[in-house]
Amino acid sequence: MKRRLLSLILCGLMLLGGCGRQAVQEEIWELEEKNVATFSDGETVDRWRGYFENGLQEPWSVYELADGTVLLTEDDVVSVESDTAGYGSLTEEVQAAVSAWYQGEGKYYDLSALLSASYTRWQEQGESFVPGRVGQSTASTATSGSVIYFTTTVEQAVDPENGQQLRYSAAFDRATGQRLDLWTLFTVPEADACMALAAAAGDDPAVQETLAAAIDPVHVIFFEDRLEVEFPAGSLEGLDxxxxxVVDYAQLDGVLASSALPGGAERS
Incomplete structure (x- = not known):
């Protein structure tokens, strides 16, 4: 799919005022980076971005082969600084610490792998090929008296018909901006905390043990009224x-420290 057609399709999908007016303007495409990736057969892919006559730019870039075929569209990262409610409520010193940590983390997806997979799919599908897409955003999802929780969401779809969402959590001390290890927020050892979380799945001990063993702390997501433990595809045997x-905070009474309990939650 060529970039001009792709731009019109993406613009039509965006729920932003004025996008329809932008679509009829003359659009200029600029090369942002050449030879972003080189595939095993020697083919390379470049990154381009569209600009309009009024100075606005597309909020995404495209990765394109020499013949104009777009393999992948990458939305601009929505950084933690864009969260005016959560991040904006922190002091400047704490904001700086949180920003520095996320800058060190970078992107939570492997762009090279996505480009390679998209290239393989293009080779297999030919004219029926539709570009893949990836995007990442970070925002606060809960706060307690001393902790603020952020969640980074990655939406990726090498094949648009089979998209995937992955979420990654991080907890920070609201007074210092220090990144907190998840298990320090619990009053019991890690193994016991995992079993307490897994108990929300029901009374089957085998199921509880399986889930507890598969819990990855970066996929434990805090919200104001609940906690969610995400098990990505492939993390549990037999589940693709x-x-x-979903865990109610009342189920963690005596397990989750009171200082870590989000302010909107109430224990029964």
Whole structure:
């Protein structure tokens, strides 16, 4: 798919005022980076971005082969600084610490792998090929008296018909901006905390043990009224789709430290 047609399609999908007016303007494409990736057969892919006559730019870039075929569209990262409610409520010193940590983290997806997979799919599908897409955003999802929780969401779809969402959590001390290890927020050892979370799945001990063993702390997501444990596709044997375990904070009474309990939650 060529970039001009792709731009019109993406613009039509965006829920932004004025996008329709932008679509009829003359659009200029600029090369942002040449030879972003080189595939095993020697073919390379470049990154381009569209600009309009009024100075606005597309909020995405495209990765394109020499013949104009777009392999992948990458949305601009929505950084933690864009979260005016959560991040904006922190002091400047704490904001700086949180920003520095996320800058060190970078992107939570492997762009090279996505480009390679998209290239392989293009070779297989030919004229029926539709570009893949990836995007990442970070925002606060909960706060307690001393902790603020952020969640980074990655939406990626090498094949638009089979998209995947992955979420990654991070907790910070609201007074210092220090990144907190998840298990320090619990009053019991890590193994016991995992079993307490897994208990929300029901009374089957075998199921509880399986889930507890598969819990990855970066996929434990805090919200104001609940906690979610995300198990990405492939993380549980025999399960090729993602599974989300929802845990009520009341189920963690005596397990989750009171200082870590989001302000909107109430224990029964």
């Amino acid at each position: 789709t993602a599974y989300i375990l």
